[in-house]
Structure formats: structure tokens, C-alpha cells
Amino acid sequence: MTPTEFRDLAWNGLWKQNPGLAQLLGLCPILAVSTTMVNAVSLGLATILVMALANLAVSALRNLIPYEIRIPVFILIIAALVTVVDLAFNAWLHDLYLVLGIFIPLIVTNCIVLARVEAYAAKNDPLTSTVDGLMMGLGLVWVLAVLGGLRELLGAGTLFSGIDMILPGASALSVFGDDYPGFLIAILPPGAFFALGVLIAVFNALNVRLAARARRMPPPAAAVHEAESGSAAAG
Numbered sequence: 001m002t003p004t005e006f007r008d009l010a011w012n013g014l015w016k017q018n019p020g021l022a023q024l025l026g027l028c029p030i031l032a033v034s035t036t037m038v039n040a041v042s043l044g045l046a047t048i049l050v051m052a053l054a055n056l057a058v059s060a061l062r063n064l065i066p067y068e069i070r071i072p073v074f075i076l077i078i079a080a081l082v083t084v085v086d087l088a089f090n091a092w093l094h095d096l097y098l099v100l101g102i103f104i105p106l107i108v109t110n111c112i113v114l115a116r117v118e119a120y121a122a123k124n125d126p127l128t129s130t131v132d133g134l135m136m137g138l139g140l141v142w143v144l145a146v147l148g149g150l151r152e153l154l155g156a157g158t159l160f161s162g163i164d165m166i167l168p169g170a171s172a173l174s175v176f177g178d179d180y181p182g183f184l185i186a187i188l189p190p191g192a193f194f195a196l197g198v199l200i201a202v203f204n205a206l207n208v209r210l211a212a213r214a215r216r217m218p219p220p221a222a223a224v225h226e227a228e229s230g231s232a233a234a235g
Contacts, residue, residue, distance in 0.1 A: 001128055009128065013135025019112045020143035020196075021203040026112040029103050030144060031192040035155070038162040040148030041141060042096055043103055046089065048137030050081045050107050055121035055133035057081070062122050074117050075108070082107045095165040112140065143199065150195050155187030156180075 019025045026047075034040040057077050058065075065073050086104045089097040097104070107113065116136055121129040152161055157180030161172040174180075185191045 001131065005128060006131065009131050009135050013132065013137075013139040014142070015139070017136075018139040018143065018203070019136055020140055020147075021200055023112070023115075024200075025115060026110045026140065027196075029106065029110065030140075030147065031189065031196065033100060033103050034144055034148040034151055034192055034195075035187050036152045036161045037145055037148040038096075038160055038166065039099060040144035042093075042166070043100055044137070044141035044144040046085050046100075046104060047107055047110065047113070047140060048134060049085055050078065051113050051116060051133035051137045052130050053081050053133075054078050054113055054117050055129040056126050058117045058121040059124060059126040059129035065122075070122065071114075071118070074114060074122075078113055078117070079108045093166065096162075099162065099165065112136065147192070147195055147199060150199075151186045151191055154183045155185075155191065156182050 015022075017023055020027070020030055029043055029047075030040075033043045054074075054077055058074055061073075061077075082105060085107070086097075089100070089104055116133060120132050124132070149159060152158060153175060157174065157176035159173045159175055160170075163170045163172060183191075186195070
């Protein structure tokens with residue numbers, strides 16, 4: 001993999017084709033578990049692991065899987081990996097496993113995972129497919145972290161609530177103090193829609209600014225030289 005290919009995969013996963021803000025895939029877990037930053041990031045990390053390993057497995061086996069039955073085979077691979085992650089959470093992070101509940105097994109049905117396996121891993125080599133899965137997963141995690149942090153901060157005035165489930169002895173950070181009354185709607189389902197809408201609006205506004213800046217920049221010297229050569233040849 002060249003540095004340019006790695007940069008393109010990172011840019012696509014983290015920003016341009018971000019699963020949560022650009023493709024709007026997998027919104028069910030995004031909205032359901034983002035009540036706190038810890039819950040949101042934990043499910044995001046589980047999704048990263050499944051996406052990277054599923055992309056690796058499908059890419060390595062792509063020439064052995066008949067085209068007609070590729071989707072059922074892809075789902076079987078994803079389901080096996082999700083089962084491993086589910087059992088690992090149950091064994092080593094049991095308290096967090098109880099909080100996340102059904103949303104860990106539901107990674108099987110997450111459109112992001114199947115979409116990347118079908119659109120990218122089935123057509124590319126194992127290394128680039130694994131990196132693609134990692135970058136798409138990281139793109140989802142930072143959206144979940146921002147969304148979960150925003151909702152928790154507005155709703156309860158804290159950050160990292162539930163961190164003791166991962167790091168025993170650690171405690172949540174009280175940002176607004178114990179007297180903060182809380183903003184209930186922020187941690188209810190409607191608050192998830194409002195917060196995600198704000199994030200998408202900011203994302204689109206930043207993309208408009210980036211596009212405007214790109215239009216104002218002078219064209220690369222190579223492109224100018226190529227255009228001049230083409231004009232001279234035509235003349």
C-alpha cells in the first residue's frame with residue numbers, strides 16, 4: 001500500500017464517506033447507545049474490531065466464494081466475528097456487556113459492516129481492505145464520541161459516566177457541578193435526533209467551506225502545464 005492509498009482510505013473513512021455523517025448508515029446503534037460517551041465509544045470499538053476482521057476475512061476468501069451466494073457467506077462471517085466479540089465482552093467487561101445489551105449482537109445487522117464488505121473488501125486485497133475497515137470504524141467512533149459526549153454533557157453535566165465499568169476505580173468528570181439540574185431531553189431518544197442533526201449540519205457547512213477554499217486555490221503547476229501542452233498541440 002502506498003502512502004497516497006493510505007491517505008485516501010483515511011480521508012474517506014474519517015471524513016469524506018463518514019458512516020455516521022455522510023453515508024448515514026448504522027443510525028440505530030448511533031442513536032440508541034449514545035446516551036453517554038463511554039457507552040458510545042465502547043460499541044464503536046466493538047464495531048471497529050468486527051469491521052476490520054470481516055474485511056480481512058472476506059478479502060482473503062473472495063476468490064473462493066461463489067458470486068451467487070456471497071451475501072449469505074458474508075453474513076455468516078460477520079455473525080461469527082460478532083459472536084466472538086459478544087463473548088469477549090461478556091467474559092472481560094461484563095458490566096458494560098449488560099449495559100450495551102442487544103446492541104452488540106445487532107452489529108451483525110449493521111449496514112456499515114455489510115456495506116464495506118460488499119463494496120470494498122470483496123474487490124480489494126487483504127491489507128487495504130483491513131485498513132479500510134479500520135478507518136471506517138474510526139470514523140464511526142469519533143462521531144459516537146462527540147454525540148455521546150454532547151448528550152451526556154447537556155443531559156447530566158458529566159463526562160465519562162460509567163468509566164468504572166472499563167477502568168475500576170475511575171470516576172466520571174462532573175463538568176457543571178453537582179447543582180446542575182440536567183437537560184432531560186438530551187439523553188432521551190428525541191435528543192439523539194436533535195444532536196445528530198446539529199452534527200450533520202456542522203459537517204455539511206464545513207464541507208461547503210472546504211469546497212469553496214479548494215475552488216479559490218490556484219491549480220497545480222502540472223495541470224497548468226498539461227493544459228498548455230494540449231492547447232499548443234491543438235493549435
